[in-house]
Amino acid sequence: xxxxNVGKSVVFSRLTGTQVITSNFPGTTVxxxxxxxxxxxxxxxxxxxxxxxSLIPSNPAxxxxxxxxxxxxxxVNVIDATNLERNLILTLDLISRGIPLLVVLNLWDEAKxxxxxxxxxxxxxxxxxxxxxxVAVTGEGIADxxxxxxxxxxxxxxxxxxxxEKWVRIGHITTEVQTITHRHHTLRDLISDVTIKPVxxxxxxxxxxxxSLWAVxxxxxxxxxxxxxxxxxxxxPLITQVSDWLGPGFIQQILVGELIDGQIDFEQSxxxxxxxxxxxxxxxxxxxxxxxxxxxxxxxxxxxxxxATLTDTFFHRVxxxxxxxxxxxxxLGCNVPGILATRVLETRKQRFIAxxxxxxxxxxxxxxxxIFGTLVHLAT
Amino acid sequence: xxxxxxxxxxxxxxxxxxxxxxxxxxxxxxxxxxxxxKEICVVTLHPFRGPVVIRVDGKTICLGRGLASRIMVExxx
Numbered sequence: 001x002x003x004x005n006v007g008k009s010v011v012f013s014r015l016t017g018t019q020v021i022t023s024n025f026p027g028t029t030v031x032x033x034x035x036x037x038x039x040x041x042x043x044x045x046x047x048x049x050x051x052x053x054s055l056i057p058s059n060p061a062x063x064x065x066x067x068x069x070x071x072x073x074x075x076v077n078v079i080d081a082t083n084l085e086r087n088l089i090l091t092l093d094l095i096s097r098g099i100p101l102l103v104v105l106n107l108w109d110e111a112k113x114x115x116x117x118x119x120x121x122x123x124x125x126x127x128x129x130x131x132x133x134x135v136a137v138t139g140e141g142i143a144d145x146x147x148x149x150x151x152x153x154x155x156x157x158x159x160x161x162x163x164x165e166k167w168v169r170i171g172h173i174t175t176e177v178q179t180i181t182h183r184h185h186t187l188r189d190l191i192s193d194v195t196i197k198p199v200x201x202x203x204x205x206x207x208x209x210x211x212s213l214w215a216v217x218x219x220x221x222x223x224x225x226x227x228x229x230x231x232x233x234x235x236x237p238l239i240t241q242v243s244d245w246l247g248p249g250f251i252q253q254i255l256v257g258e259l260i261d262g263q264i265d266f267e268q269s270x271x272x273x274x275x276x277x278x279x280x281x282x283x284x285x286x287x288x289x290x291x292x293x294x295x296x297x298x299x300x301x302x303x304x305x306x307x308a309t310l311t312d313t314f315f316h317r318v319x320x321x322x323x324x325x326x327x328x329x330x331x332l333g334c335n336v337p338g339i340l341a342t343r344v345l346e347t348r349k350q351r352f353i354a355x356x357x358x359x360x361x362x363x364x365x366x367x368x369x370x371i372f373g374t375l376v377h378l379a380t
Numbered sequence: 381x382x383x384x385x386x387x388x389x390x391x392x393x394x395x396x397x398x399x400x401x402x403x404x405x406x407x408x409x410x411x412x413x414x415x416x417x418k419e420i421c422v423v424t425l426h427p428f429r430g431p432v433v434i435r436v437d438g439k440t441i442c443l444g445r446g447l448a449s450r451i452m453v454e455x456x457x
Contacts, residue, residue, distance in 0.1 A: 086413040196424060198430070309431055312442070
């Protein structure tokens with residue numbers, strides 16, 4: 001377990017070989033997932049817990065985490081090497097629980113990249129538990145971690161501190177083990193600032209959304225013209241033969257549908273083998289594919305939290321957080337993951353508003369494709 | 381001069397002197413890296429009582445006005 005968005009799920013996937021959904025925003029894992037791995041011919045259950053900042057739960061995902069903790073034999077605490085200070089509070093909380101603990105220092109490459117150096121040996125000494133640096137995405141250090149799982153882990157020194165003492169200790173630890181080399185104002189910082197300031201950020205947000213929609217339409221239409229239309233052009237003579245062979249009647253009505261001017265029209269025949277195949281695969285699928293590629297790009301670039309900040313003021317008017325943009329955005333692809341994602345929102349009220357908003361006013365990609373399909377005749 | 385973060389202007393820096401409020405608020409802010417004696421920089425203030433974006437230790441954090449008004453800072457000269 002560990003803080004949100006530190007790569008717990010990636011470490012989990014690496015250890016168990018299980019594919020779990022990982023993405024670059026906090027709260028992807030809202031329920032726990034379970035996997036097994038073999039150690040010395042023994043099966044070991046590994047549980048991937050949702051991210052939490054503290055052991056005192058403040059949202060449903062954190063409740064799940066602290067419940068799982070009570071049943072664990074060994075806790076692997078994943079921490080983000082680039083955010084040592086704020087991750088350590090949970091580590092100290094875990095140490096004071098007196099459960100065998102392994103600390104995984106993930107995002108090690110990222111930390112080096114941003115000029116943060118951490119003295120791993122010293123950190124081990126200060127915490128009294130093993131610390132393993134890893135880069136879970138590439139798999140670096142995972143073998144080390146697995147080898148630690150064999151060994152009996154010494155119980156951490158049983159200590160407990162008051163909140164005040166914990167913060168003092170963390171301050172002490174971070175100054176001892178961490179050296180931050182000064183970083184100049186990079187282009188990345190500049191882009192980050194520009195996208196988050198309202199004056200420049202709002203036009204950029206509109207631009208990004210417009211370009212995204214345009215890209216979906218453009219790329220989707222290209223796939224339709226160059227891939228799915230030719231495929232269905234080959235399919236037409238085949239299905240015409242089937243239609244002739246069946247002859248007019250009930251079965252033809254169901255499979256092929258109405259003939260328009262003696263010809264099969266994929267858009268208007270309404271048969272299972274004609275319109276029934278053409279609309280989902282020929283029209284909807286290309287748009288859905290492009291949308292998910294785009295969503296992945298936006299997600300990995302880390303733009304969504306910025307969009308959440310920019311829309312926060314507006315979303316507060318309708319009773320939600322700016323973070324509500326994430327489920328709404330996912331809902332554009334398909335309403336089901338969108339509504340599932342509302343689980344990351346904090347209160348019941350917010351989840352209700354977001355789910356309702358998605359259900360009544362956010363067309364999913366399939367609906368959007370249908371809307372385009374219906375309206376395109378009116379436009380031309 | 382000690383003022384809450386929301387009264388700083390865009391681009392101003394300061395040092396965090398104290399966090400007003402109960403244990404819950406203090407822990408919440410500390411767990412995201414907002415601690416006493418840290419340097420803080422206001423990246424931007426969104427209009428219409430929107431969120432406040434600050435930077436601490438090179439990390440960009442977005443806070444609501446309520447929380448931001450509890451962070452007391454000393455203006456750097």
